[in-house]
Amino acid sequence: xxxxxxxxxxxxxxxxxxxxxxxxxxxxxxxxxxxxxxxxxxxxxxxxxxxxxxxxxxxxxxxxxxxxxxxxxxxxxxxxxxxxxxxxxxxxxxxxxxxxxxxxxxxxxxxxxxxxxxxxxxxxxxxxxxxxxxxxxxxxxxxxxxxxxxxxxxxxxxxxxxxxxxxxxxxxxxxxxxxxxxxxxxxxxxxxxxxxxxxxxxxxxxxxxxxxxxxxxxxxxxxxxxxxxxxxxxxxxxxxxxxxxxxxxxxxxxxxxxxxxxxxxxxxxxxxxxxxxxxxxxxxxxxxxxxxxxxxxxxxxxxxxxxxxxxxxxxxxxxxxxxxxxxxxxxxxxxxxxxxxxxxxxxxxxxxxxxxxxxxxxxxxxxxxxxxxxxxxxx
Amino acid sequence: xxxxxxxxxxxxxxxxxxxxxxxxxxxxxxxxxxxxxxxxxxxxxxxxxxxxxxxxxxxxxxxxxxxxxxxxxxxxxxxxxxxxxxxxxxxxxxxxxxxxxxxxxxxxxxxxxxxxxxxxxxxxxxxxxxxxxxxxxxxxxxxxxxxxxxxxxxxxxxxxxxxxxxxxxxxxxxxxxxxxxxxxxxxxxxxxxxxxxxxxxxxxxxxxxxxxxxxxxxxxxxxxxxxxxxxxxxxxxxxxxxxxxxxxxxxxxxxxxxxxxxxxxxxxxxxxxxxxxxxxxxxxxxxxxxxxxxxxxxxxxxxxxxxxxxxxxxxxxxxxxxxxxxxxxxxxxxxxxxxxxxxxxxxxxxxxxxxxxxxxxxxxxxxxxxxxxxxxxxxxxxxxxxxxxxxxxxxxxxxxxxxxx
Numbered sequence: 096x097x098x099x100x101x102x103x104x105x106x107x108x109x110x111x112x113x114x115x116x117x118x119x120x121x122x123x124x125x126x127x128x129x130x131x132x133x134x135x136x137x138x139x140x141x142x143x144x145x146x147x148x149x150x151x152x153x154x155x156x157x158x159x160x161x162x163x164x165x166x167x168x169x170x171x172x173x174x175x176x177x178x179x180x181x182x183x184x185x186x187x188x189x190x191x192x193x194x195x196x197x198x199x200x201x202x203x204x205x206x207x208x209x210x211x212x213x214x215x216x217x218x219x220x221x222x223x224x225x226x227x228x229x230x231x232x233x234x235x236x237x238x239x240x241x242x243x244x245x246x247x248x249x250x251x252x253x254x255x256x257x258x259x260x261x262x263x264x265x266x267x268x269x270x271x272x273x274x275x276x277x278x279x280x281x282x283x284x285x286x287x288x289x290x291x292x293x294x295x296x297x298x299x300x301x302x303x304x305x306x307x308x309x310x311x312x313x314x315x316x317x318x319x320x321x322x323x324x325x326x327x328x329x330x331x332x333x334x335x336x337x338x339x340x341x342x343x344x345x346x347x348x349x350x351x352x353x354x355x356x357x358x359x360x361x362x363x364x365x366x367x368x369x370x371x372x373x374x375x376x377x378x379x380x381x382x383x384x385x386x387x388x389x390x391x392x393x394x395x396x397x398x399x400x401x402x403x404x405x406x407x408x409x410x411x412x413x414x415x416x417x418x419x420x421x422x423x424x425x426x427x428x429x430x431x432x433x434x435x436x437x438x439x440x441x442x443x444x445x446x447x448x449x450x451x452x453x454x455x456x457x458x459x460x461x462x463x464x465x466x467x468x469x470x471x472x473x474x
Numbered sequence: 475x476x477x478x479x480x481x482x483x484x485x486x487x488x489x490x491x492x493x494x495x496x497x498x499x500x501x502x503x504x505x506x507x508x509x510x511x512x513x514x515x516x517x518x519x520x521x522x523x524x525x526x527x528x529x530x531x532x533x534x535x536x537x538x539x540x541x542x543x544x545x546x547x548x549x550x551x552x553x554x555x556x557x558x559x560x561x562x563x564x565x566x567x568x569x570x571x572x573x574x575x576x577x578x579x580x581x582x583x584x585x586x587x588x589x590x591x592x593x594x595x596x597x598x599x600x601x602x603x604x605x606x607x608x609x610x611x612x613x614x615x616x617x618x619x620x621x622x623x624x625x626x627x628x629x630x631x632x633x634x635x636x637x638x639x640x641x642x643x644x645x646x647x648x649x650x651x652x653x654x655x656x657x658x659x660x661x662x663x664x665x666x667x668x669x670x671x672x673x674x675x676x677x678x679x680x681x682x683x684x685x686x687x688x689x690x691x692x693x694x695x696x697x698x699x700x701x702x703x704x705x706x707x708x709x710x711x712x713x714x715x716x717x718x719x720x721x722x723x724x725x726x727x728x729x730x731x732x733x734x735x736x737x738x739x740x741x742x743x744x745x746x747x748x749x750x751x752x753x754x755x756x757x758x759x760x761x762x763x764x765x766x767x768x769x770x771x772x773x774x775x776x777x778x779x780x781x782x783x784x785x786x787x788x789x790x791x792x793x794x795x796x797x798x799x800x801x802x803x804x805x806x807x808x809x810x811x812x813x814x815x816x817x818x819x820x821x822x823x824x825x826x827x828x829x830x831x832x833x834x835x836x837x838x839x840x841x842x843x844x845x846x847x848x849x850x851x852x853x854x855x856x857x858x859x860x861x862x863x864x865x866x867x868x869x870x871x872x873x874x875x876x877x878x879x
Contacts, residue, residue: 097476097780098476099475099777351856355855363857366856368847371847372846374850376846378849379794382794383794384770385777386773387769389776389777390770390772392475398477407762464742464759467742468752468758470739472746
């Protein structure tokens with residue numbers, strides 16, 4: 096048993112921190128919120144240079160051939176500085192392609208980052224609903240998965256997906272569609288006929304989202320096994336979890352530093368039990384989340400049957416941790432923490448949006464219950 | 475990152491499993507058909523079984539070979555625990571002695587103490603108890619008042635009271651923290667002693683809790699005579715010696731927290747049995763939240779283990795896992811009681827017992843509030859609250875406290 100970072104993983108993380116430290120993301124996000132969308136730095140060239148687009152692509156196809164946990168380390172660093180790098184969309188898409196011989200020819204350009212992919216998130220069936228579903232544009236009712244009809248060697252895909260991370264500007268859309276009721280992997284060129292991507296931002300300017308409409312869009316059918324189609328969803332869950340926990344780390348660090356410096360009634364506020372306990376609570380949730388990242392990182396390759404449970408649990412804990420960390424950051428800083436000039440509101444905005452994307456933290460929490468109930472039935 | 479055994483670990487696992495396969499028919503039966511009922515029979519059988527496990531090398535796995543252990547690492551200890559659990563046989567009876575008190579004696583005891591006490595402890599011939607907490611010294615352990623007075627012949631006389639003492643009712647010895655000097659600040663005037671429980675002047679009384687059962691004891695000491703060689707780790711060094719014990723307590727908890735039975739699978743099973751509850755969104759959401767945190771603790775344990783294997787010592791952050799487990803189990807008990815209704819509260823059922831036990835467990839090993847203070851200060855580096863007891867001789871503390879009130 097060894098649940099610690101390898102030297103290579105420590106290096107990957109440190110290098111990512113170094114790369115991202117060159118950008119002033121917080122100022123840019125505030126300016127973007129004020130209406131200057133061009134203020135956000137384009138981080139894709141830096142990502143390309145660092146080799147992140149090919150993290151999950153096999154070496155024979157030009158990638159780094161690394162695993163989910165390595166990708167989580169990079170996402171964690173992005174989360175630390177709220178860096179808008181389009182990896183949440185790109186990496187799960189490349190994971191599906193990497194496991195599909197039919198997608199092999201697409202991999203080289205995606206590995207270098209010359210082209211960028213976005214994952215079309217379709218949630219696998221659970222113990223209550225036997226359906227593949229997508230996030231709706233609004234409301235509690237989940238939408239139907241895209242459907243495909245055979246067309247020669249390929250297929251034509253129709254469907255609607257709301258709030259797809261990193262969809263605007265992507266070259267390739269990769270996800271799941273139902274062909275005769277059965278899930279298949281599909282890869283669709285973003286500039287093909289019948290594809291519409293409507294760019295949208297919500298509340299968190301650092302997050303690029305798109306509403307994707309497919310109308311008989313021509314697709315390559317990917318021969319990925321069912322398990323890998325579902326696995327992409329859980330990979331996306333674990334990446335959001337890792338990114339969220341990165342944000343929790345900085346939110347906690349900043350709050351702790353302030354609690355040491357700021358004095359009231361002749362004492363540092365961090366010496367008051369109420370403040371100390373609320374910061375310790377953030378640490379508790381962060382530490383639980385970190386442990387679950389290890390679980391998810393191990394499970395994807397080492398115990399795939401547990402990956403849905405591990406990734407969903409990580410997402411569930413990380414989502415709550417981020418909300419807790421953002422709110423604690425604001426309250427520890429007093430009224431200042433709620434002002435526009437402070438960074439705390441950016442973490443708060445990140446927390447509120449992130450917890451509702453990709454099935455939401457609540458969806459992941461429900462999935463944890465479903466997986467454990469299924470385990471109980473099998474026992 | 476890897477959860478699998480190395481070749482050596484797999485070989486050790488196979489060896490432990492083979493021994494258990496051969497000997498498990500001799501283990502006492504504690505549950506189900508043919509289970510032992512009489513308390514003293516159970517204890518006798520479990521002591522004998524501990525002796526068997528020790529002979530087979532399945533007790534004191536991390537103890538040095540010189541003292542009858544296996545000289546192996548924490549991973550092997552965990553493998554051993556896992557195989558014992560898989561074989562569905564009881565583990566050692568004296569987990570407190572072998573896990574915490576024995577290692578303290580190994581670290582601080584004299585050669586005579588090691589050769590006299592460690593063997594019988596390991597084999598279950600003499601069970602030990604931990605005599606640290608008092609009615610007015612729990613989280614603030616250095617406030618102990620049990621007083622040992624030095625006699626002219628170099629022996630000691632001990633008076634005072636200890637509480638929350640597991641296993642005292644059948645223990646042969648206890649490791650006891652006493653005040654030996656009241657005129658110095660409270661951490662400095664403490665000394666650790668080995669106390670025979672059958673000595674004149676020692677009284678053990680069961681302490682019943684919410685469930686009605688007595689899981690712990692109170693132990694009273696009335697002018698108990700102790701020889702000079704009862705001191706462990708030197709006079710006045712009791713605080714440092716106690717810290718060693720508490721470090722081993724963290725290790726024990728870190729490696730075996732799920733052994734307490736507060737795990738997500740057990741709680742999910744209770745919900746799975748109810749066809750309506752398992753489809754109810756609110757029940758599922760609550761179960762999912764609780765289970766996620768309890769799952770996290772399992773992997774926190776593996777992280778601790780990886781760190782231990784590299785020779786790192788677990789710090790106060792391991793208290794976070796205890797907070798998560800206890801609060802998670804409290805919420806799970808509440809959820810299951812909501813689902814089952816009053817039926818869950820049947821006195822002889824598992825859930826009534828669990829929900830009765832947990833409120834007290836919240837304060838075990840340091841209250842949650844003190845754990846959060848310690849973690850906030852030692853892990854996050856937050857400043858401590860101002861203290862009135864720093865540098866004040868213990869004998870002057872009470873008047874100081876009264877004056878401040």
